[in-house]
Amino acid sequence: MKYVTISPELNQVSNLALGIMRWGDLTIEQATAALIAAQQCGINFLDSADIYSHGRCEEVFGQAFQMGNFQRDDWFIQSKVGIVPHKRYDFSKQHLLDSVDTILSRMQIDYLDLLVLHRPDPLMDLTEIQTAFDILIANGKVHHFGVSNFNAAQIKLLQSGLHQKLVVNQLQFSLAHTAMIDFGLHTNLDDAAGIDRDDGTLEYCQQHQLTVQAWSPFQHGFSVGTFIDNPHFGNLNVVLDQLAHKYQTNKNAVAAAWILRHPAKWQVILGTTHPDHIINSAQCNNFTLTRQEWYNLYLAAGHDLP
Template sequence: MKRIKMGCTTLSIPAMALGIMRMNQKSVPEAQVAIQAAYDAGINFIDSADIYGGGKSEEIFGQAFSQMQIKREEMFIQSKTGIVPGKRYDFSKEHILHSVDEILERMQLDYLDSLVLHRPDALMDPEEVAEAFDQLQAAGKVRFFGVSNFDTAQFKLLQSCLSQRLMFNQLQFSLKHTGMIDFGMHMNMVDKPSVDRDSQFLDYARLHKVTVQAWSPFQYGMFEGTFIDNDGFPKLNQELQKLADKYEVDKNAIAAAWILRHPANIQMLVGSMNPQHIRDSAKGAKIRLTRQEWYDLYLAAGNYLP
């Protein structure tokens, strides 16, 4: 498994993480198989959130992991908080602290390696968040911190009040969600791709050594479905298959390799609970697409160059 540096640190993390959003749909033994498949493929980074499965995903993970032979210190375990489903976003100190205690209890852990704030809260008080982070770190409950779906100004605002460096920003990025790179290639144009909807965060991340975590790497839309083997995307699947045949892998590996080819050292979140899918996707970390192959896929996905 390809390894990358985490944020501004010298710590090494895998270029892929296992997202456990769907672990609530699995039994404990099935969850163990998925975790082991990821671990054996070099994916020793877990990404969760307190809302996944209404907390059930973390409960299943906790039960599964506690019975496995993998040592806690061999895993990097991350969770997210800040969404109160159907009601509000909540970055209050009280909510953050209470959520972390509940996460640790569900996952049967003494600490989280990373806590990520899950989508921006319009009522965020950066100084209040800073108090929560300081308290969590001082108590040994959280080692590192990050955010999810923050634009550059939101990220800089929060960072200005923190004593810790933010390590991560989770952003949607895939062959069918390319806004973060479209506008750069369409600079000085007046067409639709020239619109910057992501406040140049990818460039900011590279300048300030922030690790971008790409979610939904095989999805189109937000959660409409996968573009892999989807009849609605014949040209893209034809190109994926062509390269899959060349590199002797499956299409998931090629779609993953496309993300990891970007020089920003992006970490990709694999959300599957299918052990074979996990193993197949992990193979993408061993492939370095040529520049032409990368652009061929970009164009086959329905993008165009000015």
């Protein structure tokens, strides 16, 4: 495993994280097995959100964490708040404070290492967020803050109203979802790939030392399914397979290594619930793709170079 420094106090954080979005239907035994597999690989970071399966994922985590006798100090635990499903995004002070209390209770823990605002709320009031964050720091319930799916302008705006530095931005990024780099490759062209939809967010995170957490690293869309072994991604799977053979590893590891080859500070958020897939993915840290291999994978995924 390799480790990143998210902030001076948040160091030695694994560059792979275990995401629990798909844990709603797991038994406690299955969830415990996933935690054990992750820990054996050196993964020490967990990502959640209060909305996952209406809170069930966090309950399953809490029970598995207790059952497996895991030590709180051995893990960095992050959750996300601010979405009221099918109704609104809500960064009001009371919603943030109440959400954290609910999360801590469900996960059976006393504090979150990181609290992340899940999706930008156009109605966000900087004073309210600042007050909520200051209260959460003062009462020890949250140690650090970040954002998810924020563009550069939104981060700048929010940061201008806070006493704490935002340390992560969680964004969708994978071989099959590359908008954040496509537009840079197509700068000054009038094709569709050249449209900057996110205000140079990746470059902003690099420049300002925000760790980028790649969500859905093996998915095409949010719910379309994985591109690994998917016949709709035939060319990509051929190249993934070639490189898996070359590095004596597997396709998940190559796909994760592709993300980590980019020079930003990354964490890859694994959504697999399967211990073998966790162990396979963790092999991504055993090798480094060459520059040409990185481009070969990008092209095989169906993207083009001008």
